Amino acid sequence: MAGGGNADSRSLEQTPTWAVAIVCLGFVLISILIEQAIHFLSKWLKKRKKKSLGKALDKIKEELMLLGFISLLLAVGQKPISEICISKGLGDSLLPCSKEKVLAEHVFDQIGKFLIPGQHRKLLFLEASETPLKRSLATEEPVTGHCAKRGKVPLISQDGLHQLHIFIFVLAVSHVLSCIAIMTLGWAKVKKWKSWEEETKALDYEVSNDPLRFRITRETTFGRRHMSFWSTTPILTWIVCFFRQFVRSVPKVDYLTLRHGFILAHFAPHSKFDFQRYIKRSLDNDFSVVVSISPHLWFYVILFLLLNRHGWFTLFWLSFIPLIILLLVGTKLQVIITKMALDIQDRNPVVQGAPVVKPNDQLFWFGRPQMILYLIHFTLFQSAFQMAFFFWAWYEYGLKSCFHKRVQDIVVRISLG
Incomplete structure (x- = not known):
């Protein structure tokens, strides 16, 4: 050089x-x-x-x-890795983009350089700042390069390693920012529950939840919300709970009932425990979990890079995974609350004071409540990964590249993200 x-x-x-x-x-x-x-x-x-x-x-x-x-490691190993040579046949296997399309874009780019200077964009295997005589179309290696002398291609070129370096940086930044944004929205939502917490200190709340007052379980506000004809049929329960998460995931009656059950399980019946502050601390603990990129998430990135082959549409189908997990978790949480309400009915058709729910780990998948947090963690990372890959591909190869062939693909990915 x-x-x-x-x-x-x-x-x-x-x-x-x-x-x-x-x-x-x-x-x-x-x-x-x-x-x-x-x-x-x-x-x-x-x-x-x-x-x-x-x-x-x-x-x-x-x-x-x-x-x-x-x-x-990428900076130090850039030259040694680029000197690892493989056969041309192996180098043309499992390409993320069609080789013919890349070559066609290359020819178009070279024509544009001479006809419309300054209007060309970066190509997948050619940097815009280098002359066309410097690089081969398919290998991005100089004709007199280390691998070209042997009739082979590099395992990953130095330009490819540089682009991979940028992608990892964008992924880390995107994940941290998405976690901060999601947790900020979570704190804002929890803050709205402060008014409900203040109501529990008022005289009207104590009168309406008088422990000497007997009521039919189904006639309570919590019972009317969750105990109906659909709650006894598993299929109807999942359908109703699926749509409920779009209306109001945590209504006032559910918050107050879950709060009452939590206090009775851990404190005295008339304790003035601040449940909303406890939720905030729990949210902070969850944030310390979801903000990290654990090893299995890095292996997920590697698996995606392996399966991102041209014609498999891996990038498009993986865009739906965060949405599916999100809807599934939201529905499951609604189902859990409904089952806790039915448990009150099974224990006693008449309640004294406010209904008392009894949380049970067995209501969660495989009896593990932590699995919900793991799924949320994976959802946040997957969403951040999709957005990072989109902006990285936009920066490196332009908005309309082989990774985003149609405008519909871009709209779907941004909307789902």
């Missing part, structure tokens, strides 16, 4: 010292600002006694450290 004729590929031997110093200064200043911002946020969370959010911040710092190691 040092002796190359391309002025855009100068080495540090041919680069002004002031240019190197300015670029290094910029990276150092940005790194220091990020480090100080994280340190300030950590101290602020400790001062506010937000231990769960502090754990979440530690998870974010771990992700940044992992990202730094990946960046270092």
Whole structure:
């Protein structure tokens, strides 16, 4: 590269010292600002006694450290990996895009360079900043390159490794931002329940839930909502609960009933326990789980990169997975509340005071409530992955590339995300 004729590929031997110093200064200043911002946020969370959010911040710092190691390995191993040669037949297998389409786009791009300067875009296997004589159409390797001399192609070219480097960075940033956005919306929703919590301290609430008052279970507000002809048929129950999640996932009567059952299970009957604050702390704990990218999620990324073959439409079908999981989890939670209501009816058709629900782990899939959180974690990551892949492909190859052939595909993926 040092002796190359391309002025855009100068080495540090041919680069002004002031240019190197300015670029290094910029990276150092940005790194220091990020480090100080994280340190300030950590101290602020400790001062506010937000231990769960502090754990979440530690998870974010771990992700940044992992990202730094990946960046270092990609930078150091860029040249050795690009010199690993494979046969042309093996190099043309399981391509994410049609080879004929890439070649056609390449020819069109080269014509556009001469006819309409500045209007061409990046191609899948050709950088827009290099001349057409520098690279081969299919291999992106110079004719005199290490693998070209042997009649082979590189396992991954240096340009491909650079693009992979960018994708991993975009994925990590997208996942953290999506988790922050989702949890912010969750906190906003929990904040709306504060007014309901305040009502429990009023005299009207104590009168309406007088422990000396006897009522038929079905005649209570909670019973009328969940005990009907459809609640005794499993199929109808799932259908009704599926549509209920779109109207109001947590109505006031469900909140107050679940609150009452939780307090009776852990505290004195007339305790003034702040259930809404407890929900906030639980949400903080959940955030420390979902903000991390666990190893099995990284393996999911690798599996997707393997199966993203041209003609399999893997990218399109995987876009529906977060939506399906989201609807399934929302329906299951509604079904659980309905089953707890039916359990009250089975225990006693007449209640004294407010209905008392008894949560049971067996109401969840495989008796594991944590599975709901794992599914939410995977849903957030999958959604972030889809959005990251979209913006990365847009940045690298343009809006209309082989990854997004039709406008309908773009609309579907953005809408589902």
